[in-house]
Amino acid sequence: MLAHLHTHEFGGQDLPAAVGGRTGQRPVAADASTPALKVIVAEDSELQRLFLCSLINGLGFQAIEASDGCEALDLIQTSGAQILISDLKMPHIDGISLTREVRRLGLPHYVHIIMVTGADEVALRDDALRAGVDDFITKGSSTAILKARLRTATRLIAHADALAERTRVLTETNARIQDDLRAAADAQRQLLPTLRDDILGVRVASAFVPSAIVSGDMFGCFELEGGKLGFYTVDVSGHGIHASLLSVAIGHLVTKDFFQSQAFDDAGQPDPARLARVLNQRFSASDNDDYLTMFCGVLEAATGQLSFCQAGAPSPICISETGEEHQIGDGGFPVGLIPNASYVTNTHTLAPGSALVLCSDAAGEAENAAHVPFGQARLRDVARSAAMQDFRTLPQAIVSALGDWRGGNPLDDDLTVVVFKRTSNND
Amino acid sequence: MIKTLSHDAGVTVVRPGAERLSAANAKAFKDEVAQLIESGSAQLVIDLSGVSFVDSSGLGALVGLLKKIGYRGDLAMAGLNADVAQMFRICRMDKVFKIYPTVDQAAEKMADAL
Numbered sequence: 330m331l332a333h334l335h336t337h338e339f340g341g342q343d344l345p346a347a348v349g350g351r352t353g354q355r356p357v358a359a360d361a362s363t364p365a366l367k368v369i370v371a372e373d374s375e376l377q378r379l380f381l382c383s384l385i386n387g388l389g390f391q392a393i394e395a396s397d398g399c400e401a402l403d404l405i406q407t408s409g410a411q412i413l414i415s416d417l418k419m420p421h422i423d424g425i426s427l428t429r430e431v432r433r434l435g436l437p438h439y440v441h442i443i444m445v446t447g448a449d450e451v452a453l454r455d456d457a458l459r460a461g462v463d464d465f466i467t468k469g470s471s472t473a474i475l476k477a478r479l480r481t482a483t484r485l486i487a488h489a490d491a492l493a494e495r496t497r498v499l500t501e502t503n504a505r506i507q508d509d510l511r512a513a514a515d516a517q518r519q520l521l522p523t524l525r526d527d528i529l530g531v532r533v534a535s536a537f538v539p540s541a542i543v544s545g546d547m548f549g550c551f552e553l554e555g556g557k558l559g560f561y562t563v564d565v566s567g568h569g570i571h572a573s574l575l576s577v578a579i580g581h582l583v584t585k586d587f588f589q590s591q592a593f594d595d596a597g598q599p600d601p602a603r604l605a606r607v608l609n610q611r612f613s614a615s616d617n618d619d620y621l622t623m624f625c626g627v628l629e630a631a632t633g634q635l636s637f638c639q640a641g642a643p644s645p646i647c648i649s650e651t652g653e654e655h656q657i658g659d660g661g662f663p664v665g666l667i668p669n670a671s672y673v674t675n676t677h678t679l680a681p682g683s684a685l686v687l688c689s690d691a692a693g694e695a696e697n698a699a700h701v702p703f704g705q706a707r708l709r710d711v712a713r714s715a716a717m718q719d720f721r722t723l724p725q726a727i728v729s730a731l732g733d734w735r736g737g738n739p740l741d742d743d744l745t746v747v748v749f750k751r752t753s754n755n756d
Numbered sequence: 757m758i759k760t761l762s763h764d765a766g767v768t769v770v771r772p773g774a775e776r777l778s779a780a781n782a783k784a785f786k787d788e789v790a791q792l793i794e795s796g797s798a799q800l801v802i803d804l805s806g807v808s809f810v811d812s813s814g815l816g817a818l819v820g821l822l823k824k825i826g827y828r829g830d831l832a833m834a835g836l837n838a839d840v841a842q843m844f845r846i847c848r849m850d851k852v853f854k855i856y857p858t859v860d861q862a863a864e865k866m867a868d869a870l
Contacts, residue, residue, distance in 0.1 A: 566812035567779045618786070618816035622847070641847040660846035666819055667852060694811070742811075 365391040366483060367410035371401035371427060372445070373419045381414065381475075388476055398422035402430055405440060411486045412479070414443045414466075417450055417457070425453070425460045432461040439489050441482040510542040510570075517543055517573060520580035522550045526721075529630035530752045531558050536724035538744040545572025546689055546745040551585040553627070557599070559588045560747065561625035562642060564689045566618065566663075568743050575619055579608070592627055599627035599636035602672035605664055609640075609672070612665035620665035624658075624687055633679040633751050638672050640664050643690050646709055648716040650682030650753055654709055657685075682753030684716045688727065691742035695731050703734050720750045757781065758788045760797075765867035768797040769859055777807055777814030786817035790824055798829025799870070801862040805835025810843060822853065830854070830869070834862040 368390045372378040375396070382392035393408055395401035397419050405413060413431065417424040424444050431440050443464045444457050454465060463485075466478050517539075524533045533550060545565035553559045563579050565572040583604075591607050594600040604625055612620070622641035628634070641663030644656035657677050662670035679685060688708060695703040708727070715726035724746040731740060757773040770789055774781055789800070802818070804810070810818075822831045832854040836844065844850050856862035 564812070566816045567782075569779075618782075618813075618820040620812075620816060620819075622812070643846065660848055662848045662851075666816070666847075670848075690812075694809075 365389060366412060366486065367391045367393055367408055368412040368414060368479070369393045369395055369401055369404050369408065369410045371395040371398060371413065371415040371419065371424070373397050373416065377416070384472055384475060385414075385479070388472075388479060390479060398424070398427040398430075401427055402434075405431055406434065406436075409438075410440070411438055412441045412443070412482045414445060417444055417446050417453060425457050425462075428457065428460040428462050438493070439486070441485055443478055443482065507542075513570075513573070514539060514542045514544075517547075517577055517580070520547065520577065522548070524550060528552050528558055529556055531628060531630050532720065532750040532752065534721045534724050534748045534750075536728050536744070536746040538728060538740070539573075540568050540691070540740050540743045543570055543573035544743040544745070545569065545576050546743040547576040547580040548687075548745055548747050549580070549583055549588070550747070551588055553585070553589050556630050558628040558630055558749070559585070559592055559626070560628070560749070561588070561601075561604070561623060562687050562689070562745060562747055563621050563623045563664075564642065564743070564745070565621045568741075571619065572743075575612075575621065579621070582611075583608075592625065599629075600674050601625040601627060601636055601638035602674040605638045605640045605661075605672040609662075609664045609668070609670055613668040620663050622663045622690075628679065628749065628751075630751075633681065633683075635677045635679050635685070636674050637677065638674050640672060641666075643688060643693065646686040646688070646712050647677070647679070648684045648686065648713055649680055652713055652717050654713050656705075656709075679749075679751045681751055684712075684720050684723070684748055684750040686712045686716075686723065687745075687747045688712075689743060689745045691740050691744040692727060692731060692746070694742065695734055695740050697734050698736055703731060707734075716750075720748060723748045757784055758792075760792065763801070763859075763863040763867075765799075765863075765870060767799045767801060767863045767866050768792065769801045769803050769863065771803045772807055775807060776809040776811075777804075777817070778809065778811040779813040782811075782813035782817040785814075786820055789821050793821070793824055793828070798825055799866055800825065800829070800831045801856075801859055801866065802831065802833045803835055803859050804833055804837075804840060805859070807835075807840060808837060810840050815843070815847065815849065819849075819852070830866055832856060832862045832866055834859045 368385050370378055370381050370392050372381060373396055378394055382394055385392040393404055393410060395404050399421050415424040415427055428442050442462050443466055444462045445466055445468060447468050464478055466475060521537055524535060526532060529552060545568045548562040550560040563576055565575045592601050592604040594603060624639055624642035626635055626637035639658035639661045641661055644658045646654055647657050648654040692708050693703055693705050711727055711730045715723040727746050759771040759773050761769040763769050772785055777785060825831050834856045836855060
């Protein structure tokens with residue numbers, strides 16, 4: 330039928346014997362292993378359309394005919410085609426309106442749009458670009474130019490597909506990692522002591538806030554023999570997953586039995602420095618720079634006598650019943666940093682009704698938007714006013730105050746707050 | 757990131773090149789100074805006068821460097837501000853490192869000891 334028609338539009342070439350779509354010519358894929366890319370051809374002139382489709386099929390694509398913009402829009406949605414070649418002037422909706430509609434569709438893949446313009450329609454190219462057209466081809470261009478345009482489109486589509494696949498893989502992998510981390514965080518929380526409100530007449534409250542799902546902090550609290558309360562807090566250097574490996578190891582190691590056997594001297598007197606020494610020996614050998622700061626203590630419930638070892642942890646705040654506060658301890662070597670470091674057991678008496686507040690250094694170091702640290706003074710204020718009202722609210726009061734200070738942003742470091750209150754004579 | 761200056765008598769002064777020595781850059785700092793040590797500069801003074809904040813990772817890196825130098829040489833620190841000095845005290849790092857108010861004093865003491 331159309332075999333010997335010459336066209337004036339496209340370089341005067343002969344039409345191939347069979348035209349794709351009408352006479353059953355099958356598109357030959359450019360590469361035998363990949364399916365031919367679909368190209369929607371929106372052109373109201375049947376002659377132009379058929380000729381364009383045959384060229385496109387000949388180049389290894391699969392041309393899909395659309396006789397106007399509406400048909401093209403439908404086909405875009407149903408065929409999954411990623412290339413659209415559209416004439417500028419068509420009835421119902423023209424090429425520019427069609428482009429706007431395609432962009433508005435919000436399809437999951439990008440549609441590369443090539444506009445066919447007459448030589449006299451170049452002025453409309455600006456409008457076309459604004460509407461979202463990617464490329465142009467002039468009527469009368471050679472097959473070589475059409476080939477080049479389609480090649481560009483193919484390259485861009487391959488690139489977009491590769492990117493989409495990479496994103497999909499990354500999203501899936503990230504989701505899996507987050508799930509694993511949450512499982513690890515749960516396992517870590519299982520290690521925390523289930524604190525009864527009242528242990529041997531000493532009230533206990535705490536807050537455990539990892540900075541990034543898992544925490545490099547750990548703490549423990551045990552009812553020991555002879556009316557004594559044993560406890561420790563630990564803060565591994567750095568934070569994040571590698572720190573949490575060590576903090577969890579400590580959590581597993583320092584059980585009630587371990588504490589009972591290691592935190593007393595040979596005469597049976599409380600000696601938390603001994604526990605620090607033992608842990609230091611155990612964790613000093615590592616070649617990496619991980620270490621931990623620790624505060625561990627034994628509190629005799631009946632007398633309020635506290636024996637403690639401050640291994641580089643911040644000095645706890647002691648708040649009396651009447652609101653006077655001071656900090657106890659002036660420091661000590663961390664654990665796992667210096668082999669053969671010496672540790673000292675000090676003592677302090679906790680008066681009835683007074684509270685002891687242990688807080689990891691994340692609190693004092695928390696910076697607001699102006700990079701001003703929260704500092705010890707503010708921390709002591711928050712602790713004191715909460716202690717005077719209801720000490721059980723103290724850990725949360727600190728967490729909230731820090732949240733406000735940070736403008737709602739999470740802390741950069743892991744936070745742990747443990748509070749002990751010795752029952753008052755009035756209780 | 758670090759900047760080095762050769763002082764008299766074979767002492768090298770190292771400036772971290774960052775206002776904060778923390779988890780974000782502690783490893784890079786340590787690796788760079790370690791390279792310095794390996795290439796033979798074992799008398800080091802770390803100039804912390806431009807550093808306003810050192811966290812546990814930063815401290816770990818500094819101690820790691822001290823261990824690395826070992827018997828090869830010596831490591832001293834100078835110019836600690838109040839907050840950093842306080843942090844060092846709480847961890848007893850003032851017993852572990854030689855700490856001086858200024859780089860010159862540190863370098864002088866180090867040169868004397870050689």
